[in-house]
Amino acid sequence: xxxxxxxxxxxxxxxxxxxxxxxxxxSDTSSQDDGGGQVIRLTTKQVHQDLVDQGAPGFSxxxxxxxxxxxxxxxxxxxxxxxxCTVTRITSGATTLHCLGTNSLPGGQISVQGLxxxxxxxxxxxxxxxxxxxxxxxxxFGENTSPTEMSIRIxxx
Numbered sequence: 001x002x003x004x005x006x007x008x009x010x011x012x013x014x015x016x017x018x019x020x021x022x023x024x025x026x027s028d029t030s031s032q033d034d035g036g037g038q039v040i041r042l043t044t045k046q047v048h049q050d051l052v053d054q055g056a057p058g059f060s061x062x063x064x065x066x067x068x069x070x071x072x073x074x075x076x077x078x079x080x081x082x083x084x085c086t087v088t089r090i091t092s093g094a095t096t097l098h099c100l101g102t103n104s105l106p107g108g109q110i111s112v113q114g115l116x117x118x119x120x121x122x123x124x125x126x127x128x129x130x131x132x133x134x135x136x137x138x139x140x141f142g143e144n145t146s147p148t149e150m151s152i153r154i155x156x157x
Contacts, residue, residue: 079105107132
């Protein structure tokens with residue numbers, strides 16, 4: 001897999017993991033900061049990632065990255081996520097992705113989406129959920145800590 005694809009894939013993982021982290025809002029590890037919102041910190045570990053070449057041959061606009069991650073808090077697996085990131089723009093070496101993810105945790109699911117720049121820290125919107133997360137709203141912030149792991153901070157309001 002090319003270095004650029006690894007970078008894009010890592011971002012996709014971050015984005016999806018971020019969605020999963022939001023689901024961890026009911027977890028014990030939270031604090032009140034970031035404007036009074038509930039903050040949840042998680043780590044993601046990649047389980048699967050693949051590129052579906054849908055546009056022009058090779059890495060290009062319209063290609064899709066499909067991924068899944070395990071979600072961890074304090075070293076314990078607390079859930080999983082899955083989703084896709086579609087390449088929407090490639091300019092001057094920068095790649096823009098539109099990512100959608102669903103995070104499954106005990107008690108429900110959390111949905112996340114937004115635009116992100118490949119390989120950069122990101123902020124995505126928590127767009128809703130099911131079960132105990134049915135009223136979930138907020139943001140997910142993430143950054144890669146390795147090619148297959150990321151650190152996520154979810155702020156729910």
